[in-house]
Amino acid sequence: MTEPVPVIRKLEHALADDDFAWSLLLVGEDQTDKLATLTGDLRGPVSKTGDGKQITSGFSYWGIGPTIAWANATNDPFYLVMKAGTESFLRHWRKVSPHVAQGAFHLVSLGIGTGVKDRTILEDMRRNNPDMYYIPVDMSSEMLRMGTLEPVRGARFPMAQVLPVQLDFSIADNLAELSQLLTRLIGDEPLLYTLTGNTLANFENDQELLELITEVLRPQDRLLLEVASTTRLDAETARAAADEYHQTRAFAEFVTSALRYNTDLKIDNELVRFIGQVEDEDALLVKIIWQNTTEDDIRMGLPDHTEVLLPVGDTIRLYTTRKYSTARLKRLTEACDLTPVESIQSQFRHTRRPNPFGLELLLLAPESAGDVTKTLADDIWAQ
Template identity: 80%
Template sequence: MTEPVPVIRKLEHALADDDFAWSLLLVGEDQTDKLVTLTSDLRGPFSTSGDGKQITSGFSYWGIGPTIAWANATNDPFYLVMKAGAESFVRHWRKIRPHVEKRGFHLVSLGVGTGVKDRTLLSDLRRHNPDLYYLPVDMSSEMLRIGIMEPIRAGFPRSQVLPVQLDFSIADNMDELGEMLARLVGDEPLLYTLTGNTLANFDNDEELLGTLTRVLRPQDRLLLEVASTTRLDQEAADAAADEYHQTRAFAEFVTSTLRYNTDLKISNDLVKFVGEVEDDDALLVKILWQNDTGEEVRMELPDHTEVVLPVGDTIRLYTTRKYSADRLKRLTEACKLTPVEAIQSQFRYTRRPNPFGLELLLLAPEASGEEAHTLADDIWST
């Protein structure tokens, strides 16, 4: 008696010549649990500073409404930070590419975004490894659906794409993902990517980076992109907050999770962009909804219960940062990561000198035995 053919293998052949927009998705979490988490976070205590009720990173992109709002924001010509980031990524990647392109990496994209950067990476990596797997990971299945289409439209084989719905900020999830990927690729190396300044969106960025680092094997690498600053003062913090205040599409995006999961009436006049210096080595930007209406507001949650928002109460909608060289050095040393290469450039879209820019870092786990690149020595020097 012949062994039955696994359904996945049969499905691959069934979809090979079908021009319908099928996409295969590996679901790693119960979505009910995510809704419970979101509801709990919106029941937080009273706070005038955004440290009570909040929408944690990942939930900003969770669901079709926030996904569409994010896609609209990335295409807004007034969202200059996004435009500058897309342009600098290609330049930075060209300088880092020689370290990875000939080593046969598979690509694990943590936080797929629009897929534009993954398209660039896959195009270059595939020249030396035509059999590489593309494994985008995101908490939002809708974001995965949108993000994988960029590489596929550019010619990357659909049969080598496996999107994974998973919240990679949870340590147990990341451990399970690392074990599954190791079984999938064996000893072949994995290039994990965390681009678009995603690290900055988490309350505890060191904890997240440590969670990612613990799954890196000696042969694996992490490509990390962060926003940077050469100044650490309140004026620079205010300027960082103002970057996000310039585009209405971004405000629509950061409020979209509230719009689609509660009955709160959203006015952009109640959305605040607050910048501050964090730990003397980074600029922190909090984007808040604040009840400045002069009277208490009631908000219905996804479980149909209500919370009262007193005058002055806030809901933190989004968190981001700009990193100094000292902060990046502290984070990578704490997580036992070696900078193999680090490329930095300043934003060019203003006439006046600008302290802000972007850095792209190729990092190796300490166990790899890699020596830090001389350019990285210059950047990390204090």
């Protein structure tokens, strides 16, 4: 009696010549648990500063409604920050890529976004490693389906070498399980983890997230980190950072979409506030909040069919982001025992006046990597 052929192996052959829009997905979490978490976050305490009820980072993109809203925002020609970021990434990557060109790396993309940046990376890396795997990881299965279209169809990356993973990578146990899965999948071959699109800045505790990622890096692995940067740290610049996000209606539609699709709250964009402030004297923090500035209390229906009272002045934090100074990046990487291998920074040039904002792309190695010296890191941070 012959051994049965595993369904995964048969499925690969079954899909090889099928032009239907199939997409494979490895689901790592119970989605009812995620809905319960979101519901609990929306029951937070009363706060007039956006520090009570909240939509935490991954939930901003969770579900088909927020995914479509994000796609619309990224395609909005008035969302200049997104446009400038996409254009600058290719220039930055060209300077970073030689450091991973010869290592036969596989790509693990944390937070897939639109997939445009993954496409750039995959087109380059696959020339040196045609057998490489592409593992995009995101909390939203809808984002994974949308985001993988660009690299798979646009870059013609083989679907048989793509493994989308639905997982909230901000949870320590989830990252540990992902790391074990990847080790079983590729053995000791090196991994390039990417956290692009200023995703790090969206988490309330950015250092904690970076520490979690560092813990799963092996000596041969690397982390590609892209963040928004600033050369000035003052109240006026913080307000300008908030205004960047306030300029496009499509972005406002995106940041309110999680509330729109998971509650019965009637969204009035006039109640959405964009607040910029200096954080810890080395970064600009932007909080986007919904605030009840009406004259009456509001009742909001939650996914479990219960209600929560929103008194006058109460807030719901919709989104958090940051712009980092060089000092903040140095503090974060040193705290996480990460050594810069390469760092490329450029300023935005879409305004007539000098602009303090830009993007920085860093290739980082764990401290356990023996071929990276502290002298290199010192040279980078001294620039």
